[in-house]
Amino acid sequence: MNSSEFETKLNWVYVGKVKALNSYVSEHAVLLFHCDKCGAEFYGKPMYMIGKDHQRHICTMPYGDRYGERLFSIHSRPKPNKKKTSKDMGKRFYEMVIEDYTPSQIAKELQVNPKIIMMYFKEEGLIE
Numbered sequence: 406m407n408s409s410e411f412e413t414k415l416n417w418v419y420v421g422k423v424k425a426l427n428s429y430v431s432e433h434a435v436l437l438f439h440c441d442k443c444g445a446e447f448y449g450k451p452m453y454m455i456g457k458d459h460q461r462h463i464c465t466m467p468y469g470d471r472y473g474e475r476l477f478s479i480h481s482r483p484k485p486n487k488k489k490t491s492k493d494m495g496k497r498f499y500e501m502v503i504e505d506y507t508p509s510q511i512a513k514e515l516q517v518n519p520k521i522i523m524m525y526f527k528e529e530g531l532i533e
């Protein structure tokens with residue numbers, strides 16, 4: 406398969422929406438592609454781009470890494486545990502006090518009852 410054969414097949418498979426941004430070297434050489442339909446830029450091997458259905462670009466999905474290995478989905482990586490510990494919360498609380506946040510801003514960010522924040526501010530003499 407040469408460069409123009411590849412372009413023809415690529416245009417046919419993706420109805421002209423996907424373009425290679427690098428020049429075609431061989432069907433195994435990874436190229437950077439751009440998809441007009443979903444706006445994604447991704448790496449892929451030409452042979453996969455026009456290969457079997459499951460090897461082709463699927464809109465909004467990261468197609469692959471720079472080695473052209475296919476990533477199955479956006480959700481393949483485990484999500485980091487976002488739950489904050491009370492220690493982290495305390496640290497953030499003091500940062501916000503120092504940075505002159507209002508009690509209601511602090512309450513909103515830390516998702517705690519504003520009354521508790523107000524009590525702290527009163528105890529510390531930060532507000533009347």
Ligand SMILES: [Zn+2]
Nearest residue numbers: 440443464465
């Ligand atoms: Zn796309």
